[in-house]
Amino acid sequence: MNEIPAPAALLPWAPERTGEAAPAPERRPPAALAELGLALRLAWRQLRAERARLATAIAGVMFACVLVFMQLGFKGALFDSATNLLQALRADLFLWHPLTEASFRPERMPRSRAHQALADPEVVRAIPVYLAQLPLRNPETGTKRAVQVIGFDAAAGALRFPGIEQVAEALTRPDTFAFDLRSRPEFGPLPRLFNERGPFMVELNGRAMELVGLVEIGPSFGADGNVVMSEVNFRRVFERRPSHIDLVAIQLAEGADPAAVQARLRALLPGDVSVLTHAELVQKERRYWEDGTPIGFIFLFGSVMGLVVGMVIVYQILFADIAGHLGEYATLKAMGYTDGYLARVVLGAALILAVVGFIPGFLLCLFLYDFVAGATFLPLVMTAERALGVFLLIFGMCFAAGLLAIRKLRDANPADMF
Amino acid sequence: MQAPVELRGVSFAYGSGELRRLVLREVDLRVEPGEIVILTGPSGSGKTTLLTLIGALRAMQQGSARVLGQELMGAGEAARVRLRRRIGFIFQNHNLLGFLTARQNVAMALELDGALSERERLARAGAMLEAVGLAEHSEKHPAQLSGGQRQRVAIARALAGGPGLILADEPTAALDKQTGQEVVRLLRDLAKGRGVPILLVTHDPRILDLADRIVAMEDGRIVQGAPERAR
Numbered sequence: 001m002n003e004i005p006a007p008a009a010l011l012p013w014a015p016e017r018t019g020e021a022a023p024a025p026e027r028r029p030p031a032a033l034a035e036l037g038l039a040l041r042l043a044w045r046q047l048r049a050e051r052a053r054l055a056t057a058i059a060g061v062m063f064a065c066v067l068v069f070m071q072l073g074f075k076g077a078l079f080d081s082a083t084n085l086l087q088a089l090r091a092d093l094f095l096w097h098p099l100t101e102a103s104f105r106p107e108r109m110p111r112s113r114a115h116q117a118l119a120d121p122e123v124v125r126a127i128p129v130y131l132a133q134l135p136l137r138n139p140e141t142g143t144k145r146a147v148q149v150i151g152f153d154a155a156a157g158a159l160r161f162p163g164i165e166q167v168a169e170a171l172t173r174p175d176t177f178a179f180d181l182r183s184r185p186e187f188g189p190l191p192r193l194f195n196e197r198g199p200f201m202v203e204l205n206g207r208a209m210e211l212v213g214l215v216e217i218g219p220s221f222g223a224d225g226n227v228v229m230s231e232v233n234f235r236r237v238f239e240r241r242p243s244h245i246d247l248v249a250i251q252l253a254e255g256a257d258p259a260a261v262q263a264r265l266r267a268l269l270p271g272d273v274s275v276l277t278h279a280e281l282v283q284k285e286r287r288y289w290e291d292g293t294p295i296g297f298i299f300l301f302g303s304v305m306g307l308v309v310g311m312v313i314v315y316q317i318l319f320a321d322i323a324g325h326l327g328e329y330a331t332l333k334a335m336g337y338t339d340g341y342l343a344r345v346v347l348g349a350a351l352i353l354a355v356v357g358f359i360p361g362f363l364l365c366l367f368l369y370d371f372v373a374g375a376t377f378l379p380l381v382m383t384a385e386r387a388l389g390v391f392l393l394i395f396g397m398c399f400a401a402g403l404l405a406i407r408k409l410r411d412a413n414p415a416d417m418f
Numbered sequence: 419m420q421a422p423v424e425l426r427g428v429s430f431a432y433g434s435g436e437l438r439r440l441v442l443r444e445v446d447l448r449v450e451p452g453e454i455v456i457l458t459g460p461s462g463s464g465k466t467t468l469l470t471l472i473g474a475l476r477a478m479q480q481g482s483a484r485v486l487g488q489e490l491m492g493a494g495e496a497a498r499v500r501l502r503r504r505i506g507f508i509f510q511n512h513n514l515l516g517f518l519t520a521r522q523n524v525a526m527a528l529e530l531d532g533a534l535s536e537r538e539r540l541a542r543a544g545a546m547l548e549a550v551g552l553a554e555h556s557e558k559h560p561a562q563l564s565g566g567q568r569q570r571v572a573i574a575r576a577l578a579g580g581p582g583l584i585l586a587d588e589p590t591a592a593l594d595k596q597t598g599q600e601v602v603r604l605l606r607d608l609a610k611g612r613g614v615p616i617l618l619v620t621h622d623p624r625i626l627d628l629a630d631r632i633v634a635m636e637d638g639r640i641v642q643g644a645p646e647r648a649r
């Protein structure tokens with residue numbers, strides 16, 4: 001049945017008949033995202049209006065940003081460089097004494113462990129490595145400084161690092177050594193001199209030895225520079241008994257599973273050696289510096305201080321902004337803006353500060369990283385991971401400041417406005 | 419027919435216990451559609467308090483208040499906030515946001531309406547400013563405007579959202595008499611043209627003649643212009 005719809009009943013108000021205004025209809029609230037955008041825009045307009053205050057806030061966030069970046073940078077660089085030596089030594093597996101905490105202070109183990117490891121069918125080579133620190137005389141100034149000496153059979157090929165192949169042949173001659181070109185400059189311009197005039201004599205542990213090549217390792221916490229020589233030369237210079245060694249580098253057969261060999265060697269060898277992969281070796285050394293020293297805590301403390309100071313500054317700015325505009329906030333409440341909306345405005349301001357403070361802080365840190373890396377030989381590198389991590393920290397810092405400042409909004413009471 | 423404002427037996431007290439002070443006693447008040455009501459009375463008689471209750475800026479304590487069809491007695495915060503969006507407020511001080519231009523200030527009254535785009539909001543705000551005679555000042559900040567101009571921006575803001583009711587508390591207090599009269603006249607004309615009722619509190623005798631009805635309060639009671647109870 002085709003029913004004609006009844007004419008719409010007269011509106012409860014009929015302006016055209018009564019001269020009455022229609023009550024304003026309930027409004028459709030804006031979509032959440034659009035509303036967030038409007039809150040952010042309002043926050044930005046408010047921030048922008050007070051240039052001096054905005055500059056202070058940005059400076060505060062930048063300060064926190066730079067401090068955290070530098071602390072993390074130094075920490076990362078120190079711990080990276082702490083393990084430079086072990087990082088550079090490449091082999092499939094290592095044996096070292098379970099009591100050895102760090103490479104600059106190794107516990108010795110019997111040389112026979114290297115031979116015992118050869119019992120495993122997949123172990124191709126197991127070469128002993130000697131580690132020691134001895135004074136090297138700077139040929140220019142004549143001062144002496146301890147250098148890390150690594151003694152092993154370079155020609156065997158079990159232990160690899162950049163540059164070793166080129167010098168392996170020369171190192172087999174008596175009283176020769178290769179020098180780490182990334183050593184700190186306190187040892188003198190040895191790499192430059194070598195590049196200019198070829199091999200020359202340098203005094204190592206009171207003995208004249210010939211510098212015959214350059215390798216690349218890098219200084220670490222325990223050592224300012226590195227020297228590589230053959231096992232035979234090492235024993236001669238240090239008058240050390242060959243029966244006790246500091247490290248064993250193991251080369252596996254092609255296609256062998258390091259984990260399987262590691263398990264077999266653990267079962268095979270007595271308890272005075274631990275069998276480690278390269279990653280485990282580096283990790284162990286790193287953990288020594290991170291946990292065994294207060295260094296990690298110092299940097300953590302520095303970072304937290306930076307964040308606290310930054311948060312206080314941002315909080316002060318946000319608080320002052322609210323306190324200075326209580327009338328306006330109360331007016332907005334009277335106009336029907338919810339507490340939640342105004343809270344989003346304040347949080348929006350906090351997050352805007354996080355972004356506009358982070359960007360210049362980040363750029364400044366890129367420059368500072370370069371500058372510091374050049375001045376201290378610490379490898380400060382900006383990783384995407386670190387940049388993101390610091391941004392999240394700064395974001396959290398500003399968010400916390402915003403949450404604290406929001407409480408001040410309660411003082412904006414629309415009933416007091418009349 | 420429903421009146422935009424309908425109060426019955428509204429009482430209100432500040433403080434509690436020993437300090438409790440009754441400032442409104444059994445107030446009955448009705449504002450008819452399109453009517454312009456001026457509320458006067460000596461200082462402390464409770465005019466502002468009454469206005470904050472009608473404007474849903476304060477929670478009711480006793481009595482019944484229907485404003486734009488919403489019963490305020492026992493209404494929750496959310497319902498009150500929603501009602502406020504349909505009321506235009508004009509304060510003694512203009513309370514414009516100093517960091518926004520006149521046009522942006524007026525547009526703030528429209529940002530709660532999801533149906534409007536940014537362009538529509540700005541266009542409507544511009545039209546509103548034109549209606550209050552500030553077309554050429556719409557991009558100025560409040561600090562660059564005179565007191566009367568600021569109050570006119572506030573009027574534009576109060577009217578922009580198409581409110582069902584205008585509440586104003588001594589809108590002329592911060593203005594000289596001449597300007598004050600002009601501003602209220604403007605408010606009245608705009609409201610009349612739109613059929614929006616106004617409830618306006620004032621001490622200013624010069625603007626009394628602009629009202630359709632004058633209601634006088636004394637010590638929390640309406641002493642003149644009260645509706646007869648039986649209607």
Ligand SMILES: Nc1ncnc2c1ncn2[C@@H]1O[C@H](COP(=O)(O)OP(=O)(O)OP(=O)(O)O)[C@@H](O)[C@H]1O
Pocket residue numbers: 432433441459460461462463464465466467468
């Ligand atoms: N927030 C408050 N807390 C406590 N008492 C208040 C508060 N606001 C107002 N009062 C008191 O309530 C009474 C009525 O105040 P109200 O502001 O409503 O008067 P008014 O008629 O608007 O006066 P005026 O003409 O001076 O503005 C006054 O005695 C005042 O002291």
Ligand SMILES: [Mg+2]
Pocket residue numbers: 418465466467
């Ligand atoms: Mg008052």
